[in-house]
Amino acid sequence: MRHLTREEYFSAVKEAQKPNMTLSAIAHKLDCDRRTVCRAVARFNETGLLTEQKRSGRPPSLTEGQQRSLDKYISKDPTATSNQLSNYIFNKFGIRVSERTVQNYRRALGFYPRKPQTKVKSTQTQVEKRHLFAVEHQNSDLKKWIFTDETQVQLHNTGKIVCVERGELSPTYEISSLRAHVN
Template sequence: MASNTKAQAQSILHLWNIGIRAAAEIRRRTNIPRSTIYYNLAKLRKTGSTAHKKRSGRPKKITSENSISVGQYIRRNPAASSRKLASKLSLRGVNVSYSTVLRHLASLGYDKKCPLATPMLTRLYKEKRIEWAQRHLNDDWNRTVFTDETSFWLFSNTVQYWYRGQRPVRRIPKDRTRVNAWGGFCVRGKTSLYCFRENMTGPIYVEIIRDHLSEIRRMLRNNWRLQQDNDPKHTSRVAKEFLQENVPTVMDWPSNSPDLNPIKNLWAVLKRNVEMRQPKNIGELESFMKEEWTKIPQDIIRNLVGSMKERSILTMSNLCWSELR
């Protein structure tokens, strides 16, 4: 019961921090009992926090009045550093360290992270995405081959490690080498991974598709369609001519929509697995890429294909909710 009450208080605090403070709206969004909402809103207005008042111990350096001021400043300046906030508090006669400010912000429910990166979409792009999602909502995704290219860098440094004490150091060369890769998958499996080091061109793209047609046909026979993004190499004259003659259907795809392509999730899995093996040279990098590609479980493939309807629904609901802003 206590944990449920705490979770409800945290939900109310989160909505309060993003500017939603009407009890009716909080009730509509969370279905929390009205008495709990009114109780926590009263505490927030009085103390700036939903935490229970402690009966004993050293008094807090940051009073409820200053806490409210901190919250107001954070909402106006969300990128402010804890040192800046400590400096602002000192002007009010409150001398605290920046670490104290960090702890206080955490008690208020704040967490500092980079904003989630999303595609830069104009109103027209948003409209096109909604139209695309509506048109393909009930598609048979089991006959779609999802494709894409990506790059793998030698000495990548993106895997997080647990450590105690001093943060570990990894030496990274100034000039790193990369290997490009093309891959595809469908509900029945994956194509082989094609690795290359030159820049992609229309003719190179045609050769890649040509070399993998037999693999795709073995998996889906002739009842399949190709998914590709709108990269200029994919839509070049030489590529269009080849695809018209050799591919049953080329699927339309909305511009600036990498988030809709499930192969992006597959790349993330592959890159992590390759980096965990810490390749020491370009030969090992390419070898590990191909080995780890073949090891990706079929369950992951099926789940990604099965996610397409949900991706379409989320695309429509998110963009409609934002009223095409």
């Protein structure tokens, strides 16, 4: 569960003062849990102040600025593994974090692992041959053709995982035709 920033906290209290505004609607707008908004409004009603209380529990390993830097790095290199990101954090900030912590930060920043679509690179001669075949047979009557194709083309798994934000398309990953084989 994420904590509200000072601006979000102020916004939640301000929105709660409006008539016909439910805590669930405010929570949905701020992308947090309804109970978080409920506690923020209750704290404001008790104290009358917009101050944050000391939070219990372990503080986050990375500050907001460091998380923004990590976000930019992941956007630039979506194929970076958790180990590589952990090394990046150590080299840049001098903070040791586990791979699991990096995975949690990546998820909190809105990045989700996806397998990229695999596409075989075509050589120029293959493209030309396909084009010549299409030109030769563009006026052919396809109803007179008989196809018996029992081949199966498989692409080797590239083993790559990319992290993209929710709603974005998975990028395509091109492999050389040497890595594709026909059964």
